Amino acid sequence: MINFYTFKKTEPIYEEIIYSPSCKIQFKVDHDSIYASLLKQEFVKPSKSNVASIQTDETYLGFKIITDSIKVIKDKGHTMYIFPVVLSSKRAVSFQNLTIDESTAGTIAFVNTYTPTKKWIADYKKGHPGKFEGNINVKYLNLNNGVTSTNLPTSNKKSNQNVIAVAQTCINTSYYFELPYTCGSGEHYPGDNNCTLTGDLSAGYMLFEAIVTECFDVPDPIGGGGGTTPTPPPGYEPCPQGPTEPPLVSSKKPRGNKIMILPPTECDSLEQGSPFINQFILDFLSQKKYPKFTNLIKELKNNVQNDKKILDALKDWSGLTESKILEKLAFGEGPTIVVKDLTGRYGYFDRNENPNVINIDASWVRGLEAANLLSTRQATAFLLGVTVLHEFVHQARAANNLDRNYEYGNAFEKSAFGLVIHGENAGNYSYIFYGKSN
Structure with missing residues (x-):
């Protein structure tokens, strides 16, 4: 089961996870053609290395994406490119992904901030995190350099001379999870060299889709929707003092909300020479x-x-x-x-x-x-x-x-x-x- 998040209401509703046998996740594609053609001038500091800097009106201090560790998802007429974002600090618990979703309806880009629970972190370190558990925050980017963005229909508009017209806008985002299953003995997960079973009895992964719907009361429609998969960046070693219940990274408002730079963890504060301590920055x-x-x-x-x-x-x-x-x-x-x-x-x-x-x-x-x-x-x-x-x-x-x-x-x-x-x-x-x- 997965939480059905509603930004207007705080109580969760639940929805079944869908098995997606036709969906495929690939790795490491020709990243230069992807971000050069889709984001163009959004990258203010293009680089020949495996890291590129991005600045948009929706980002708070900007961020850097890793361009040689990309996941590609193809499903239901959509092609989704997921770029890991460079961690905000060495032992950060929260991690972020930039997703570019292409379909016949248009191209959209959004940043997810994932703040996992201790349980998910423990499973991740064991090599089989499964379905993401924790808080997911989504921020859609405005692609204004010749790249189209989908528009959602609106309803329930109300207005008078003293009240801004409000439209109920809902966004569906598909999250894809690779859930590991054990071998026929029930004792070994994928990658365990102690398992001798092969074929149908060997351990493996099943791909599931979880649809999260977010509804906003907004002054006007916003672009949205798409699909992605939680992708921690290389070197993700979250602080073990991570939150049992993840905090909200930023307020869930589609207007005026910025992608926030995540604060250092307790582990970072204990390490000498952390580049995130006493950084004077006017963004x-x-x-x-x-x-x-x-x-x-x-x-x-x-x-x-x-x-x-x-x-x-x-x-x-x-x-x-x-x-x-x-x-x-x-x-x-x-x-x-x-x-x-x-x-x-x-x-x-x-x-x-x-x-x-x-x-x-x-x-x-x-x-x-x-x-x-x-x-x-x-x-x-x-x-x-x-x-x-x-x-x-x-x-x-x-x-x-x-x-x-x-x-x-x-x-x-x-x-x-x-x-x-x-x-x-x-x-x-x-x-x-x-x-x-x-």
Whole structure:
């Protein structure tokens, strides 16, 4: 049995798995012709190696796919190409796949995020994972470079002058699973060299199809549907402290939802030299969307380095040395900056949510980009610069396991500026953090 997921409702309904004797799964095809012809300019960093980078409007920080370990499924007039996505961290529990589904109805592409249960991980390590158990999150990509996308019919439209028209849209996605069965003795699975039985008595695999239907209340129809199969990338060694019940990777909303970069696991945090610890990144799409804010972040190190009072305040309250502060303020170092809509605050840091992320309110960033008056741009830039440093103090203290029994961000601001900066007084210091290039 498999869960019949409904995004509008939380309770699961169940549906039988279908045996698919005619469906075939193949491996390692001519990947260059596939992603070159189907995704074209979606790949902003094509590579001659076995990894290619992809950026689309639907991706949060982009991702990299492995192009020499592809599965191909052919069934019911569909040809599905499944690319494993490079793991978000060395011991990641969740893994992702990019699927391109071609049929006479059109071509679609979507990314699945799989967060397996401990049981599935244990079975996977034994070599016979069977039907996937855990959470499946789907995000459809908009192929706008000459590649078509199917449109689903809609119904139950309602509207008035104060309500956005909502359509009930349902998407069917077929998941194909290779379920292993034992040999005639019942003691050996496929690949077990201790089994001596052959022919019909030998161990093998049966292919099953599970159809998952997801229904959305959306403002307008979206493309969707297709088929895929869970495909962990090469080297998948999930952390044994993986979740018993997998967490949701992102909210199940078809509009405005991004594919999220998955956080490091407990195993990653214990390993020295992990490339996912203290990575300061302002993601590619944010840099394109918010060029003035990007410039502010790029100039942050120079501005701090040239203001002794601010630098001294950071040393006093962050727990870092001057050299470490300047190192982490360099563009491409330190924590990740995430721009998102917040309510009632300029930014925040939560070590429990993600110890390597600083969150900044998108409304103020949009205000900086849209401001026409020089004084408004200067004041907004200053407020955002101070906010980033305020949250940087919290993040640095958390990284060094220092106490958090005081509002150290406010303490930094009072030491540097004599008061806590907010929207009403930021103009008094607006000449800082706002260069001529803005």
